[in-house]
Amino acid sequence: MTDNFSNFLIIDSASSSVMRIGVSLSNGDAPYLEMHDRFKYSESIMTMIDEVLHRENLTLNSLKGIIISTGPGSFTGLRVGMAVAKGLAVSLKIPLLGISIFNAVVERIYANYKETAVVIPSRREEYYLGFISDYHFNEKGIKVVAEIELKANIGNAYLFAVDCDREKMGSFCDKIIEENGPSILDFLAAGMKKLAQFGSDDIASLEPLYVQKFPTRKSV
Numbered sequence: 001m002t003d004n005f006s007n008f009l010i011i012d013s014a015s016s017s018v019m020r021i022g023v024s025l026s027n028g029d030a031p032y033l034e035m036h037d038r039f040k041y042s043e044s045i046m047t048m049i050d051e052v053l054h055r056e057n058l059t060l061n062s063l064k065g066i067i068i069s070t071g072p073g074s075f076t077g078l079r080v081g082m083a084v085a086k087g088l089a090v091s092l093k094i095p096l097l098g099i100s101i102f103n104a105v106v107e108r109i110y111a112n113y114k115e116t117a118v119v120i121p122s123r124r125e126e127y128y129l130g131f132i133s134d135y136h137f138n139e140k141g142i143k144v145v146a147e148i149e150l151k152a153n154i155g156n157a158y159l160f161a162v163d164c165d166r167e168k169m170g171s172f173c174d175k176i177i178e179e180n181g182p183s184i185l186d187f188l189a190a191g192m193k194k195l196a197q198f199g200s201d202d203i204a205s206l207e208p209l210y211v212q213k214f215p216t217r218k219s220v
Contacts, residue, residue: 005192007064009049009088010184013041013081014073014101014208015163016121021048022184023056023063031056032184041080049084060088065095065200067191069182070209072120072128072142073101073163078208086203095200097191100209101162102130104182104190106137109160113177116158119150119169128211129153132160142211 006026013019019041022032033048035041053059068085071078089096102118109116110132120128122144129150130142145153151172159173162181169176 005064005188005195007058007062008188008191009053009063009066009085010068010187010191011045011049011066011081011085012069012182012184012187013045013077014069014071015077016074017163019045019048019077019081020184021045021052022188023052023058024188025056030184030188038074038077041077045080045084060092063088063092063094065089065097065191065195067097067099067187068206069104069187070098070100070207072122072209072211075208082206082208086206089203095195096203096206097194098201098206099187099190099194100137100139101182102132102137102139102142104186105160106132107135107189108181108186109177110135113158113160116160116177117154117173118160118162119154119164120162121164122211127164131157139209142209144211 006024008024010022016038019035020032022030024030033052035044066085066089068081085096101120116132118130118132122128125147127145127150128142129145154173158175158177159169160177161169166176
């Protein structure tokens with residue numbers, strides 16, 4: 001990693017079970033903090049950002065850019081992370097890059113396993129499912145699959161289960177990838193590549209990756 005990509009803040013709040021805040025360093029490392037209580041995401045995210053920066057003797061003004069996970073995943077977590085990322089990017093006048101979970105892991109997973117199904121929990125007994133079949137992932141291919149249909153949809157592909165009970169996933173596939181992820185370094189590498197190839201995202205139009213449409217309440 002070059003100095004051009006040091007001091008990037010990485011926010012991954014898509015998971016319903018853990019939020020991670022990291023910062024990139026010029027030596028290629030990316031120290032991070034985790035929190036395992038999604039109900040406190042909104043009240044703890046800035047504290048976590050301050051702490052991870054303080055540990056590395058950095059300040060908010062040291063940041064050169066922000067990489068934010070766009071999901072798919074927890075609706076609340078995604079909104080909290082995106083709001084904070086946008087607010088900081090605007091106030092600090094630095095680039096903002098949105099990276100989906102699929103695009104964070106696509107290169108690493110395809111290089112090691114080729115055809116791979118990536119599964120992420122959605123609502124109860126439903127999952128987001130997308131197939132990695134080369135080094136480029138089209139997010140339009142993500143779909144929501146009922147749990148009872150998961151095995152048939154995965155077929156003979158490898159399975160990379162994100163934020164899932166792996167023992168349970170064993171009933172749907174016997175080729176489960178044991179690696180963890182996506183990691184802070186996965187998001188960082190994908191963000192670096194995107195910035196170099198396409199530049200930063202438009203802050204106003206960047207939104208979480210909403211694959212599943214949630215019904216709106218009708219006013220009484």
